[in-house]
Amino acid sequence: MKRLLAITLCLTLPLAGCGRGDREGQVSVSVIGRETKLRDPAGGTPRQADAALLGATAQGLVRLNAGAQIEPGLAIRWAISDDGLYYTFRLDHELADADRVVAQLRRLLRRQAAANPAAGLEAVREIIAVTPEVIELRLSAPRPELLALLAGPGFTLPIRGQGSGPLLIEGKVGRVTVLRPKPVAMLADDDKGRALAERRIRLRGERAALAVARFRQGELSLVTGGGYNDFIYARVADLPPRVIQIDPANGLFGFRVGRTSSPAMAPEIRQALSMALDRAALGAALGVPGWRPAQAILPPGLTDLAEPSRPFWAQAFANVRGSDQQAFLRRVATARRIVSIWQSQQPGSGPVRIEVAMPDGPGSTMIFAHVRRQWRAIGVDAVRVRATDGADLRLIDEVAPADQADWYLSWFLCARGRPCSEEADKAFGIARAATDPALRARMIAEAEQRLAAIAPFIPIAQPVRWSLARPDLPGFRLNPRAVHPLPPLIGNQNGR
Known part of the structure; x- marks a missing residue:
């Protein structure tokens, strides 16, 4: 509570040198992360702010x-x-x-x-x-x-x-990078063309707390690149709900086994851990509007597998009579029995201890506190470690680049670690090599079913991606990829 109060005070204090918002045709944008740099994509996957700059200029x-x-x-x-x-x-x-x-x-x-x-x-x-x-x-x-x-x-x-557009860098890349449209000769004498030529984007890469504070003070038109770990800054900033934008992103957000010596290598333990998660409570702790809990690896509605398999435990409890809370309590009781039976079969074993690797940040702290309490109720002691440490479980937080089952399933191939299914690998390989659409669809479905049977992943929800956008900002749209290119913000969608 003291830390939350400190965050709130930080966000509500005036900033030195506050401006009075963007001038006409000038759009100020902060992308959450580190200071922006122009990086060659051949040198590695660019970070968020770098990716925004690359996408605008190359x-x-x-x-x-x-x-x-x-x-x-x-x-x-x-x-x-x-x-x-x-x-x-x-x-x-x-x-x-x-x-x-x-x-x-x-x-x-x-x-x-x-x-x-x-x-x-x-x-x-x-x-x-x-x-x-x-x-x-x-x-x-x-x-x-x-x-x-x-x-x-x-x-x-x-x-x-050099960049190929649609925007060019004016001056140097630095703490604030100014972007301008490329000259368009055919519009040079046109009022619209002259207005476009005068537009600028002022781009920053910075910490979430500072970006939210700038937005609250009216210095920014857009803050983007937010995730589950920093949503609290937007939540406590006393902002109008209409400016908080949550992308309908699909992908993977949950736990994957991190080492083969883990108790989580046992499928019954993974099943118990998944059953015991109160996913709605995790969303309530973060306070994210439109939180979408997930119980399976794949979301519904993919182009190549519209109806993925539900996990065994979800099917078993689907028809339990009573309220949702009663059904959840039965799940917890069943998970507790599963853990107790497994523990009794391990010679000389003590309490079941699971190390969980998560990134630093307030969102991780809140989620882990609830996960630890929920797993303690079934006899599992969860211990948080750093994201770079060896761990029994590691958090995956990735947005899918396309609505294809392939991307999701590829995370759980044997080449990427165990537990895995060699039969699923084989079916996946046949699907990816197939030129016959019917064979491909059949093999994708088989790979998904085999992975669902071993439950290599403990899903929590769909990934959280958020932005803060001024209500009158043109060129900003929510989308399932959580990608917000810069050129449309100054009406330069078709600039080349």
């Missing part, structure tokens, strides 16, 4: 618009063959030539594939320049999510060491 073949839909980037148009094995892109010849883009793409593809072998990029077997303005990606098997991956910050393509 587009890829395609990019995401304000609604997270694919739109042209360096490629003015593209075509996908009926079998999904050939992607042909026609480049904007004023921005890039095919040979240079091909060389960059090959380099990025090698880095991305090495960093995440399960990302699906191994299916890209060849990238060639067909003409000076046309390139082609040739695949060994269909990858419906490929365009979404190419639109991400990891595939932005600086041209001749």
